[in-house]
Amino acid sequence: MSISEKLIYTLETEGLKKYYKMGPEIVKALDGVDLRVVKGEYISIMGPSGSGKTTLFNMVGGLDKPTAGKIYIDEVDISKLDAYELAWLRCRKIGYIFQTFNLIPVMTALENVMLPMIFAGVDAEERRKRAIELLNRVGLGDRLEHKPVELSGGQQQRVAIARALANNPAIILADEPTGNLDLDTGRSIIMLLHELNREKGVTVMAATHDLKMIDVSDRIVWLRDGKIQRIEKRKEVSLRVYRIEEA
Amino acid sequence: MREREAKIYFPTSEVFKLVIAFIQKRFSRVLLTVSGVTLSIAFYTTLVLTATVSRVMGSEAGTLKEYYIWMLILSVLVAGAGIMNSIFMAVAERTREIGTMKCLGALYRHILEIFLIESALLGFIGGLLGYIVGIFATVALTAKTLGAMAIFKIPGGSMLAVFARAEAISVGLSVLAAAYPAYRAAKLDPAEALRFVI
Numbered sequence: 001m002s003i004s005e006k007l008i009y010t011l012e013t014e015g016l017k018k019y020y021k022m023g024p025e026i027v028k029a030l031d032g033v034d035l036r037v038v039k040g041e042y043i044s045i046m047g048p049s050g051s052g053k054t055t056l057f058n059m060v061g062g063l064d065k066p067t068a069g070k071i072y073i074d075e076v077d078i079s080k081l082d083a084y085e086l087a088w089l090r091c092r093k094i095g096y097i098f099q100t101f102n103l104i105p106v107m108t109a110l111e112n113v114m115l116p117m118i119f120a121g122v123d124a125e126e127r128r129k130r131a132i133e134l135l136n137r138v139g140l141g142d143r144l145e146h147k148p149v150e151l152s153g154g155q156q157q158r159v160a161i162a163r164a165l166a167n168n169p170a171i172i173l174a175d176e177p178t179g180n181l182d183l184d185t186g187r188s189i190i191m192l193l194h195e196l197n198r199e200k201g202v203t204v205m206a207a208t209h210d211l212k213m214i215d216v217s218d219r220i221v222w223l224r225d226g227k228i229q230r231i232e233k234r235k236e237v238s239l240r241v242y243r244i245e246e247a
Numbered sequence: 248m249r250e251r252e253a254k255i256y257f258p259t260s261e262v263f264k265l266v267i268a269f270i271q272k273r274f275s276r277v278l279l280t281v282s283g284v285t286l287s288i289a290f291y292t293t294l295v296l297t298a299t300v301s302r303v304m305g306s307e308a309g310t311l312k313e314y315y316i317w318m319l320i321l322s323v324l325v326a327g328a329g330i331m332n333s334i335f336m337a338v339a340e341r342t343r344e345i346g347t348m349k350c351l352g353a354l355y356r357h358i359l360e361i362f363l364i365e366s367a368l369l370g371f372i373g374g375l376l377g378y379i380v381g382i383f384a385t386v387a388l389t390a391k392t393l394g395a396m397a398i399f400k401i402p403g404g405s406m407l408a409v410f411a412r413a414e415a416i417s418v419g420l421s422v423l424a425a426a427y428p429a430y431r432a433a434k435l436d437p438a439e440a441l442r443f444v445i
């Protein structure tokens with residue numbers, strides 16, 4: 001097999017478990033998840049409320065520690081990393097997008113996008129240049145000096161997307177990125193993520209209850225009660241949709 | 248991990264820039280925090296200065312009486328509680344922000360640096376303002392009995408010593424008060440910090 005045929009996995013999990021102890025009860029938020037995400041893929045995590053989507057994101061994003069199992073990002077086992085290496089991973093390898101945007105409130109759009117580049121050691125001039133480029137790319141070239149409160153929800157999420165891309169991450173993790181947005185704004189955010197995925201080859205993993213995500217996903221992972229129920233390729237999904245339309 | 252390139256940066260100059268930006272942009276919130284510190288230090292300064300004025304003027308009240316020592320201890324306690332409360336709340340309410348910064352690559356010690364430097368600065372400003380307010384309060388309080396100019400009888404060295412002690416209390420307690428919530432927030436897994444609500 002030639003090297004070019006070998007699949008590169010940006011993300012792999014093996015027997016990933018996360019249990020929460022709630023008094024005498026144990027909540028199995030994740031209960032043995034095996035998942036492989038190929039470099040450049042756009043993957044959607046679907047599932048009802050409480051199925052474990054956010055928990056999965058926190059685990060693979062190095063934001064919380066699993067109870068058991070392994071997580072590899074770019075073939076590095078992140079459970080073996082110390083605090084310093086984890087911070088480095090969050091800084092360089094992962095771009096986070098949250099339902100609640102999570103911009104730093106006192107910083108302008110530009111400063112928010114520059115912040116992760118400070119930690120990455122990018123020099124001030126380059127930082128500024130790159131942040132402006134990214135904000136232009138997400139359509140906010142005329143909002144550089146606006147603070148989060150002076151931006152609409154959709155615009156805040158665009159800033160968050162630009163910030164997530166700041167250090168050229170291997171993977172973007174988006175937990176319900178459209179959860180706080182109206183239908184049209186949500187769709188435009190999804191389209192933007194999709195375009196960036198194609199354009200920059202950045203792997204995207206997005207959680208949602210939102211079926212319009214299906215159009216842009218290469219694969220859809222259905223979670224239920226902390227387990228993967230099934231994984232569908234887009235072809236299968238669109239084929240099914242097509243058949244339904246045909247019938 | 249690819250050792251050499253795996254490096255996180257946060258030069259002190261950037262820490263200071265960030266802290267200054269935080270203070271400037273949160274100005275009204277900062278004002279509230281600083282006024283808590285200012286009031287506490289003003290109370291302390293007034294107490295010490297009125298006693299000193301009386302002493303230099305050879306007044307009865309200036310002799311080191313037991314009640315004066317108790318008042319002094321009390322004033323430090325009141326100042327301490329006021330400062331701790333102001334700073335503690337100001338840091339605790341930013342736990343989610345701390346979570347976000349950790350998602351972007353901030354290390355535990357970066358978070359501590361940011362908040363300790365910020366609180367030291369706020370403590371210093373509050374201490375300075377409190378000292379000035381304390382001087383005016385002392386003048387007002389002693390004007391009738393000892394004359395409006397009485398305060399100028401205090402030697403410069405003593406004034407400076409009072410200022411130094413006021414700043415030491417103010418900066419010291421501010422940093423101490425910030426340390427615990429900042430430490431707690433910085434140690435949290437980012438997932439928990441992001442979930443945090445006051």
Ligand SMILES: Nc1ncnc2c1ncn2[C@@H]1O[C@H](COP(=O)(O)OP(=O)(O)OP(=O)(O)O)[C@@H](O)[C@H]1O
Nearest residue numbers: 020022027028029048049050051052053054055056
């Ligand atoms: N910190 C926690 N402590 C205790 N239980 C938790 C905690 N976080 C999540 N859980 C539980 O784990 C399960 C999965 O939660 P999770 O937030 O991952 O679901 P989700 O799929 O993201 O749901 P939603 O679509 O509503 O965001 C739920 O039953 C939840 O109650």
Ligand SMILES: [Mg+2]
Nearest residue numbers: 053054055175
């Ligand atoms: Mg969720």
